[in-house]
Amino acid sequence: MLxxxxxxxxxxxxxxAEKIPVxxxxxxxxxxxxGPGGKGSNQAVAAAKAGAKTYFISKIGDDQFGAMAKKIYDQSGVDYSHVIISKEH
Structure with missing residues (x-):
């Protein structure tokens, strides 16, 4: 499945915190x-972990958070070749 x-x-x-506020x-x-988040990103990771060939299309920053995203995609098998890496994002 693709x-x-x-x-x-x-x-x-x-x-x-020490307690839940009222x-x-x-x-x-x-x-x-x-930690990682974003509905589309989370769904792409879940689909890849379930065995689907998964492509993620997005734009991420060329920063520590973008590096976090790429690491998660690499670990889960998400193809992020269509993700734009932006220094301005």
């Missing part, structure tokens, strides 16, 4: 993690 996905990659931030409350986080 699947082409047109979508975005984003870097998701997850913050951790409505209207602000709490200060004590750590965070950055």
């Amino acid at each position: 699947i082409s996905v047109l979508g975005i990659f984003v870097a998701d931030l997850a913050f951790f 409505e209207g409350e602000t709490v200060i986080g004590n750590k965070y993690v950055i």
